[in-house]
Amino acid sequence: xxxxxxxxxxxxxxxxxxxxxxxxxxxxxxxxxxxxxxxxxxxxxxxxxxxxxxxxxxxxxxxxxxxxxxxxxxxxxxxxxxxxxxxxxxxxxxxxxxxxxxxxxxxxxxxxxxxx
Amino acid sequence: xxxxxxxxxxxxxxxxxxxxxxxxxxxxxxxxxxxxxxxxxxxxxxxxxxxxxxxxxxxxxxxxxxxxxxxxxxxxxxxxxxxxxxxxxxxxxxxxxxxxxxxxxxxxxxxxxx
Numbered sequence: 507x508x509x510x511x512x513x514x515x516x517x518x519x520x521x522x523x524x525x526x527x528x529x530x531x532x533x534x535x536x537x538x539x540x541x542x543x544x545x546x547x548x549x550x551x552x553x554x555x556x557x558x559x560x561x562x563x564x565x566x567x568x569x570x571x572x573x574x575x576x577x578x579x580x581x582x583x584x585x586x587x588x589x590x591x592x593x594x595x596x597x598x599x600x601x602x603x604x605x606x607x608x609x610x611x612x613x614x615x616x617x618x619x620x621x622x
Numbered sequence: 623x624x625x626x627x628x629x630x631x632x633x634x635x636x637x638x639x640x641x642x643x644x645x646x647x648x649x650x651x652x653x654x655x656x657x658x659x660x661x662x663x664x665x666x667x668x669x670x671x672x673x674x675x676x677x678x679x680x681x682x683x684x685x686x687x688x689x690x691x692x693x694x695x696x697x698x699x700x701x702x703x704x705x706x707x708x709x710x711x712x713x714x715x716x717x718x719x720x721x722x723x724x725x726x727x728x729x730x731x732x733x734x735x736x
Contacts, residue, residue: 613665
């Protein structure tokens with residue numbers, strides 16, 4: 507299956523700092539990438555959808571200035587959590603989709619963000 | 623923040639038994655469905671998919687059944703193994719839609735007793 511690489515897997519930062527998470531599709535071109543947030547024992551919550559070269563589409567309630575998404579190439583999308591606070595602590599997961607691979611989304615391994 | 627008091631449905635089975643995980647989906651227009659497996663601390667992993675023009679699809683040790691009349695999806699795992707222990711999510715989408723974003727179910731935690 508298609509491989510999506512996400513880094514870092516875990517990050518601990520101080521309140522007020524910004525954190526960047528990378529998501530790469532390794533063996534396919536990701537026309538669309540997705541960013542999810544997941545709280546313990548809960549399902550995945552879609553934060554935003556990004557298409558290569560376009561601005562991301564954010565879900566209702568997600569602050570676009572807080573969660574900056576860049577999808578500059580067909581294999582790389584980044585999520586930057588700006589001025590992180592403890593309530594931003596969560597598990598962030600990216601996924602990538604290529605329409606030539608049907609509509610299957612392939613997921614990265616996730617990033618555990620802990621804001622102190 | 624985290625929702626207080628929210629618990630995943632849990633299915634506990636004996637190793638070697640068959641497991642059936644159920645999912646009710648919400649959108650009558652959904653025509654493509656996927657089952658994902660998520661192990662602790664990892665991202666979801668694709669298991670099997672099915673389109674709405676099918677009622678059943680089989681993979682290796684897994685079978686997905688789709689009942690469009692009652693909007694119900696199930697995942698059957700044959701001869702369940704300890705490595706099958708994980709949270710299983712169903713996801714639905716309007717494959718032909720302009721966005722085709724996945725909508726995830728709440729998940730079911732499968733625990734396999736050796």
